[in-house]
Amino acid sequence: QKEVEQNSGPLSVPEGAIASLNCTYSDRVSQSFFWYRQYSGKSPELIMSIYSNGDKEDGRFTAQLNKASQYVSLLIRDSQPSDSATYLCAVGYSSASKIIFGSGTRLSIRP
């Protein structure tokens, strides 16, 4: 059974601080990793994808992948109240026909 685990939260972070979201996955042989943001009442939207070990930066967002430890994280710098949402981690396993979603972490940015 392929699994993607996330802490459900809520994670509360003060405005302007760095929010750190973590995700672990069960299968070492995984190829693709994604972070989605879902606002309440809206559908998930893709924030970042990462395929190789290391960091990938896009504006205030940085995805970090460590395949040896089987985790992927998302850092949000200079957190804003508009970042308050649920963040979903998704993993593409080479042995599976589809990507697997975690249950999401609720992030709350307090002014």
Add this chain to the structure above:
Amino acid sequence: GAGVSQSPSNKVTEKGKDVELRCDPISGHTALYWYRQRLGQGLEFLIYFQGNSAPDKSGLPSDRFSAERTGESVSTLTIQRTQQEDSAVYLCASSKNHRDEQFFGPGTRLTVL
């Protein structure tokens, strides 16, 4: 439009009725997915289509649920004899290929009275 579209956006039905939900994927995307999301819950995978391969139906909760897709175009999700526990948002997503990033439609909010 460039994105995934779904219709209707809202559907209210009576218990026992059949409903049909539609998804238009992004042009050229070979993979199409249906998910269910109950209020305050995570995504629940229902079914997945990849090109002309047999669909992965492993997530369908009962035989009241079925879905079709013609080629790489529109898909319809049908729920027969709806029950109150079917009330949820039904999301469709498409991707270029399986294991690529998925792009979601706005969803259909189904309410079964």
